[in-house]
Amino acid sequence: MALKRIGQQTIALPLRPALCAGAAYVGKKEGEGPLGESFDFVTQDELYGQQSFEQAEKQLYLDAIRKAIEKAGMKESEIQFLLGGDLLNQIITASFSARELGIPFIGLYGACSTMSESLSLGAMLLDGEHASQVVCAASSHFCTAERQYRFPLEFGNQRTPTAQWTVTGAGATVLSLSPRKPPMARLSQVCMGRVVDLGVTDANNMGAAMAPAAADTLLSLFDDTHTTPADYDLIVTGDLGQVGHDLLMQLMREQRMPLPQDKYRDCGLMIYDDAQDTHAGGSGCGCSATVLNAHLLPRLESGELERIIFMSTGALMSLTSSQQGESIPGIAHAVVLESPKRKE
Amino acid sequence: MALKRIGQQTIALPLRPALCAGAAYVGKKEGEGPLGESFDFVTQDELYGQQSFEQAEKQLYLDAIRKAIEKAGMKESEIQFLLGGDLLNQIITASFSARELGIPFIGLYGACSTMSESLSLGAMLLDGEHASQVVCAASSHFCTAERQYRFPLEFGNQRTPTAQWTVTGAGATVLSLSPRKPPMARLSQVCMGRVVDLGVTDANNMGAAMAPAAADTLLSLFDDTHTTPADYDLIVTGDLGQVGHDLLMQLMREQRMPLPQDKYRDCGLMIYDDAQDTHAGGSGCGCSATVLNAHLLPRLESGELERIIFMSTGALMSLTSSQQGESIPGIAHAVVLESPKRKE
Numbered sequence: 001m002a003l004k005r006i007g008q009q010t011i012a013l014p015l016r017p018a019l020c021a022g023a024a025y026v027g028k029k030e031g032e033g034p035l036g037e038s039f040d041f042v043t044q045d046e047l048y049g050q051q052s053f054e055q056a057e058k059q060l061y062l063d064a065i066r067k068a069i070e071k072a073g074m075k076e077s078e079i080q081f082l083l084g085g086d087l088l089n090q091i092i093t094a095s096f097s098a099r100e101l102g103i104p105f106i107g108l109y110g111a112c113s114t115m116s117e118s119l120s121l122g123a124m125l126l127d128g129e130h131a132s133q134v135v136c137a138a139s140s141h142f143c144t145a146e147r148q149y150r151f152p153l154e155f156g157n158q159r160t161p162t163a164q165w166t167v168t169g170a171g172a173t174v175l176s177l178s179p180r181k182p183p184m185a186r187l188s189q190v191c192m193g194r195v196v197d198l199g200v201t202d203a204n205n206m207g208a209a210m211a212p213a214a215a216d217t218l219l220s221l222f223d224d225t226h227t228t229p230a231d232y233d234l235i236v237t238g239d240l241g242q243v244g245h246d247l248l249m250q251l252m253r254e255q256r257m258p259l260p261q262d263k264y265r266d267c268g269l270m271i272y273d274d275a276q277d278t279h280a281g282g283s284g285c286g287c288s289a290t291v292l293n294a295h296l297l298p299r300l301e302s303g304e305l306e307r308i309i310f311m312s313t314g315a316l317m318s319l320t321s322s323q324q325g326e327s328i329p330g331i332a333h334a335v336v337l338e339s340p341k342r343k344e
Numbered sequence: 345m346a347l348k349r350i351g352q353q354t355i356a357l358p359l360r361p362a363l364c365a366g367a368a369y370v371g372k373k374e375g376e377g378p379l380g381e382s383f384d385f386v387t388q389d390e391l392y393g394q395q396s397f398e399q400a401e402k403q404l405y406l407d408a409i410r411k412a413i414e415k416a417g418m419k420e421s422e423i424q425f426l427l428g429g430d431l432l433n434q435i436i437t438a439s440f441s442a443r444e445l446g447i448p449f450i451g452l453y454g455a456c457s458t459m460s461e462s463l464s465l466g467a468m469l470l471d472g473e474h475a476s477q478v479v480c481a482a483s484s485h486f487c488t489a490e491r492q493y494r495f496p497l498e499f500g501n502q503r504t505p506t507a508q509w510t511v512t513g514a515g516a517t518v519l520s521l522s523p524r525k526p527p528m529a530r531l532s533q534v535c536m537g538r539v540v541d542l543g544v545t546d547a548n549n550m551g552a553a554m555a556p557a558a559a560d561t562l563l564s565l566f567d568d569t570h571t572t573p574a575d576y577d578l579i580v581t582g583d584l585g586q587v588g589h590d591l592l593m594q595l596m597r598e599q600r601m602p603l604p605q606d607k608y609r610d611c612g613l614m615i616y617d618d619a620q621d622t623h624a625g626g627s628g629c630g631c632s633a634t635v636l637n638a639h640l641l642p643r644l645e646s647g648e649l650e651r652i653i654f655m656s657t658g659a660l661m662s663l664t665s666s667q668q669g670e671s672i673p674g675i676a677h678a679v680v681l682e683s684p685k686r687k688e
Contacts, residue, residue, distance in 0.1 A: 003473050005424070009448055011474050052668050080349065081536060089433040090662035091453045092670075095539060099660075099673045104353055104536040106465065107660075107675075109435045109453040121450065121465065128472020129347050130355050148664075192425060192448040195439060316443075316451075318434035320492075324396050326436075329443045331451075 004127070007224025009217070010191045013127040018183030019119075019300075019337065020174045021071035022293030025064040027142065027168030030282075030290065033272045038294040039169075040067050046143055046168065054092060057141035060170040061086070062097045065137050068172040068293070073180035074133060079103050081125065083118040084137040085110060087145050087166075087285050094137065103135070111314030112210075112239050113193070114138040115171060115289040116333040119310075120190040122175050123335065132177045138312075139170035140284025149203070149319065162205040164241040164268060165278035171289025173297070182340060185300040189336040191221040195316065197329040203322050206283055207244025207268075210313040213330030214240060215251040217311060221334050222257055229263050233305045236296065237332070238288035238312035239268035241281035267291035288312040296337075303341030310335050348471070351568025353561070354535045357471040362527030363463075363644075363681065364418075364518045366637030367411035369404045371486065371512030374626075374634065377616045382638040383513075384411050390487055390512065398436060401485035404514040405430070406441045409481050412516040412637070417524035418477060423447050425469065427462040428481040429454060431489050431510075431629050438481065447479070456554075456583050457537070457658030458482040459515060459633040460677040464534040466519050467679070476521045482656075483514035484628025493547070493663065506549040508585040508612060509622035515633025517641070526684060529644035533680040535565040539660065541673040547666050551588025551612075551624055554657040557674030558584060559595040561655060565678050566601055573607050577649045580640065581676070582632035582656035583612035585625035611635035632656040640681070647685030654679050 004012050023040045031042030041063065048056035061084075069076055082101060085108035086093035098105035110117035118136035125131050143153060145166040151157045175187070196213040214237050222228055229235060240248055245266045252259045267288040268281035292310060299305045311334035317326065348356050367384045375386030385407065392400035405428075413420055426445060429452035430437035442449035454461035462480035469475045487497060489510040495501045519531070540557040558581050566572060573579060584592055589610045596603045611632040612625035636654060643649045655678035661670065 003476055005475065054664055054668060085453065088662065089664065090455065090660060092660070092662045092665045095660035095673055095675075096665070096670070098675075099539040099541050102538050105539050105675060106461065106536060107453045109429065109451045111434065117450065124472055124474045125468055128468055128474065130468045130472065131349065132347055192450060194446050195443040195449050197443050316434060316436070316439035318432065318436045320398055320433065321436045321440070324398060326440070329439055331439075331442075331449060 009220040010189055010224035012189050013123055013187060015127045015177060016186040016188050017123045017126040017175045017177060018179040019185040019297060020176050020179040020183055021068050022173040022297045023064045023067035023071060024169060024171045024290035024294035025060045026290050030167055030169050030271055033276060035271055035295050053141055053143035057093045057139055057144050058096045061093050061137060061139045062100055064170040064172040065135055068135060068174050072174040076101060079133050079135050080131040081106055081134045083108060083122045083134060085114040086139045093139050111316050112283060112285050113312040113314030113331050113333050114285045115292060116310060116312035116335050119335050120192060120333050123187040123190060126175055126177050134175050135172055137172040138285040138289040140166050140286035142166045142168045145284055159279055160204045161279055162243050163279045164206060164281050164283035166284040167271060167282045167287040169286035169290040171293040173293055184297045185337045185339060187335055188338050191217055191334040193217040193332045195329045195331050197327055199327045201327045205243060206315045207241040207280060208247055209315045209328035210330035211240055211244040211247035211251060214248050214313050214332040217332040217334050219255055219257060229259050232307050232309050234308040235259060235264050236308060236310050237266045239283040240266045240313055241268040241283060243280050245269060300337055300339045303339050306339045306342040308337050310337055353564040354533055354568035356533050357467055357531060359471045359521060360530040360532050361467045361470040361519045361521060362523040363529040363641060364520045364523040364527055365412050365415035366517040366641045367408045367415060368513060368515045368634035368638035369408040370634055374511055374513050374615055377620060379615055379639050397485055397487035401437045401483055401488050402440045405437050405481060405483045406444055408514040408516040409479055412479060412518050416518040420445060423477050423479050424475040425450055425478045427452060427466045427478060429458040430483045432492060437483050455658030455660050456627060456629050457656040457675050457677050458629045459636060460654060460656035460679050463679050464536060464677050467531040467534060470519055470521050478519050479516055481516040482629040482633040484510050484630035486510045486512045489628055503623055504548040505623055506587050507623045508550060508625050508627035510628040511615060511626045511631040513630035513634040515637040517637055528641045529681045529683060531679055532682050535561055535678040537561040537676045539673045539675050541671055543671045545671045549587060550627055550659045551585040552591055553659045553672035554674035555584055555588040555591035555595060558592050558657050558676040561676040561678050563599055563601060573603050576651050576653050578652040579603060579608050580652060580654050581610045583627040584610045584657055585612040585627060587624050589613060644681055644683045647683050650683045650686040652681050654681055
């Protein structure tokens with residue numbers, strides 16, 4: 001049997017599913033950042049007109065999905081699966097959005113790796129011809145995540161230098177085998193990550209906890225595909241922030257596969273600028289989900305970027321595991337995205 | 345393009361991935377129930393030799409996975425994906441098990457629908473030739489779930505007549521395109537569920553919250569495949585319990601697709617007997633996961649059952665959503681399992 005697997009962890013998708021359209025709905029702070037102009041919608045109100053922050057996050061999620069489907073020139077009824085998750089306990093953002101959409105729902109939990117987890121799975125389901133259109137989505141909200149994972153907002157705790165700022169935002173991408181419009185990008189390969197844990201226990205230093213998993217997946221992808229960073233225009237991680245970014249650079253140097261400074265970006269460092277005082281940068285499922293859909297996809301569509309690695313990174317701890325003294329395992333799933341303008 | 349989709353929600357898997365082996369590790373109460381003899385291991389100690397109930401659940405999960413891989417005649421390194429989830433916040437059971445296994449990990453959250461969600465996705469990845477071996481797993485633990493979703497165990501609250509008893513147990517199934525031994529069953533079709541919510545708000549009546557989703561998925565499957573309950577030897581739901589079981593029977597009668605009494609079973613009613621005082625029956629991801637692997641797969645293997653629908657059912661609420669007054673959305677994913685002895 002001719003498996004599509006190349007090497008240990010990487011899988012080639014011969015049908016190269018199209019990323020037809022993406023949408024990103026974000027909060028005020030994200031709108032004030034360097035990518036502010038590129039988002040589909042910036043809400044000035046953290047409640048987004050809802051009764052609770054959780055409902056606000058759900059509405060951002062739902063609106064991003066509906067916008068992406070509209071931009072793809074499709075109807076909700078044409079989408080066969082919603083693959084999605086978020087950071088909240090029991091992924092209520094995704095589940096309650098799925099309730100309103102009525103699209104068959106595949107609930108995922110990959111912490112902040114959810115956007116690339118959903119793209120990987122969605123693309124494999126298309127490549128296997130089990131669906132012709134799917135939507136992939138992920139979100140986070142500063143106010144829902146902080147009170148769930150750390151402290152009540154009213155407590156106003158001081159943040160450590162390594163702390164990251166949870167992005168308020170939802171991103172959604174429509175994937176299809178038969179796009180209605182010229183695709184923005186195509187997904188040619190996926191590399192599903194292993195869970196890696198080097199023993200970090202500080203819940204305010206997620207970047208350090210996730211960087212080893214990012215290195216593990218990148219090294220597997222390069223090894224499996226016989227490529228190096230030179231074969232890509234950009235390598236983008238999800239939300240390692242400054243600490244994780246620097247640690248990943250160091251780990252890759254140690255493994256003799258250095259990431260050139262001009263080829264490596266982290267969504268957590270792209271979404272805010274230094275003046276916004278977010279300490280080590282952005283984090284949350286919504287970080288890589290909104291940067292992909294608002295910023296990276298258009299650059300692939302235009303041909304400015306021809307081939308990139310997009311790899312969201314997740315920290316898989318819970319309050320309970322942290323309180324029980326467990327360290328923080330990380331995971332990273334990578335997808336290779338290609339511009340439709342790329343010459344083979 | 346010849347999609348494998350039949351009808352609105354059902355997908356045929358032409359390669360009919362093999363369920364090679366299953367394993368189920370359970371707690372004392374489950375071991376004392378009617379299926380007690382069929383489990384691979386019954387722990388008499390709820391802590392399973394660990395320091396916390398969460399660690400105990402993780403160890404049951406890990407041991408069930410390792411046992412299933414061993415029974416399939418395979419090595420861990422031959423398994424390409426672990427598709428798994430559980431009921432705990434941030435699915436720490438599955439994530440921390442994946443950390444020890446080192447198998448690329450696809451984290452799922454489908455509440456108690458996780459076993460059939462993981463089988464559906466795993467089988468599609470095999471059918472698409474994106475992997476040749478995967479392991480699917482789900483678990484729950486009475487002591488971790490009760491304190492997370494309801495009350496501290498020490499509180500000793502009185503349980504309502506509609507309440508169900510969370511199963512302590514983990515189930516794992518190895519799926520393969522090229523089984524080493526004669527397969528126990530083959531997976532021929534999947535039907536991915538929509539999120540359905542008829543407005544139930546009582547967190548002690550999960551069966552009623554999930555039954556409408558179960559009816560929705562069953563009706564879609566019958567409609568898509570032009571089959572009726574008469575075409576199956578058994579239709580098995582995950583953990584509707586007595587209340588949900590009766591409600592599903594009623595909903596199906598109303599839709600003129602009645603489930604004959606002798607063809608419909610619920611894992612939540614199979615795992616305990618009346619004398620065990622569990623009120624409406626068993627629940628939790630581990631309920632359908634252990635009943636499938638310990639009881640249903642051997643009956644398919646022997647040919648006693650030739651073709652069944654296995655459909656785990658999930659309630660997608662969280663503590664936060666319940667406290668904010670939200671109702672409880674349900675979901676159900678169905679798979680069609682066939683005996684290797686079935687004549688085509």
